[in-house]
Amino acid sequence: MAESARIAVDAMGGDGGLAVILDGVARAAADRPELSFLLVGDEAAIRAALESQPGLTGRVEIVHAPETVASEEKPSTSIRRARVTSMGLAVDAVKQGRAGAAVSAGNTGALMAMAKLSLRTIPGIDRPALAALLPSLGANDTVMLDLGANTECDARNLVQFAVMGAAYARTALDLERPRVALLNIGTEDLKGTDIIRDAAQRLRGAAHLPMAFTGFIEGDRLSRGEVDVIACDGFTGNIALKTAEGTARFVADLLRRAFSSSIRSKIGFLISRPATKLLRDHLDPNNHNGAVFLGLNGLVVKSHGGANAAGIANALKLAGKLVEDDLIRRIGDDLGNIEARAA
Structure with a gap:
């Protein structure tokens, strides 16, 4: 072998x-x-x-x-x-x-x-980034990076993260032209810091690469499946990831508490068990396990x-x-x- x-x-x-x-x-x-x-x-x-x-x-x-x-x-x-x-x-x-x-x-x-x-x-890479697959409502998972390796980044770093994330998505998700976005506080071109806007301008000029830069994405759209790759600095990415994981556990605990609150709720749980199992499997981190140092x-x-x-x-x-x-x-x-x- x-x-x-x-x-x-x-x-x-x-x-x-x-x-x-x-x-x-x-x-x-x-x-x-x-x-x-x-x-x-x-x-x-x-x-x-x-x-x-x-x-x-x-x-x-x-x-x-x-x-x-x-x-x-x-x-x-x-x-x-x-x-x-x-x-x-x-x-x-x-x-x-x-x-x-x-x-x-x-x-x-x-x-x-x-x-x-x-x-x-790799020659040309200033800093490695930690990338992981997040569950989404789309046809495939979403690649997100950096998730904590670099707390501070400049525009060049963000561009490199986007390019590496797109290459990773083409392999891990079998996509020919992944949709790439930068995590920002708004979707308008004028939103965000100078660093993020500079990175966006550079990525708009990378149309020759096998990726499609779609602009900015906000935190409430991370799991909607609207893009395939989300790039950001490690400080922001780690907070976003932990917030998403905590929200998933919060919803799961609420459902568990609601279904055990009364006899009628327990009967409702038995009826809805296939749907709750589907939800549990989709959010189970074991099904999306494996973060990569790119x-x-x-x-x-x-x-x-x-x-x-x-x-x-x-x-x-x-x-x-x-x-x-x-x-x-x-x-x-x-x-x-x-x-x-x-x-």
Whole structure:
């Protein structure tokens, strides 16, 4: 099997522990027979856990890592221990060409710091961005970036985020010409800061790229499915993401409380169970699991720390798809085109 089809997995990261990670690997292996996996972590523990996963025989290789990165560990500390931790060695496997992508459900800050230091950025990219798929009312999910990697950005950064997000959407969502928008406080051309307006002007001049810039979008339209990619600075994006997630949990809790308030409500819940299940599945973060650090010279996918086996499998399959579609080359080509046109 080709090295490019191999995914390095931080087997010790995440809240669910090794058993959940390996269950997710087994599900991904069953769905994607072209993938193989590099399991990084405590070798003895991994070998013992693999005894209950016969489907992974011949599909995995183990790299021993004596230590793990704690969930609250500072990025500066984790960088110093990168050569002995499961997270650090998983990222290093991408750098060394032993794997096409790395996937971890561990400490986000530590993973970003290790990935930036080890892989560096693609030529022409000033800063990497964290991109994720958000559920929407449209035919597909919506790509949003940056979600916290960069708290302050200039117009050039926002343009790069938009271009990277469009390249990601073409791969992850199978779109030929993704619709791209900048998150702003209004849709009128005069709204927003000078930085956002400058970025919009530059993107309007990028009609030659395989993306369609639609202008600005407001926070209340994030999940309407009107655009495929939403670009913003990491400070704004992280607040928008957490607000959306909190609102989803708030609505779910309200429904749960309402359906349990009386006998009549409980009967109504039984009648509406198919609809509530559809809502729950659509909002379940495990079904949209896998945030990607875009702009690096290597693919790194961040899984939710609390992801279940299905969520881990989705993150692994996403990583495999990005490797097969050569996302890094796509981003480099698009950036080269926009820089050449600007010059």
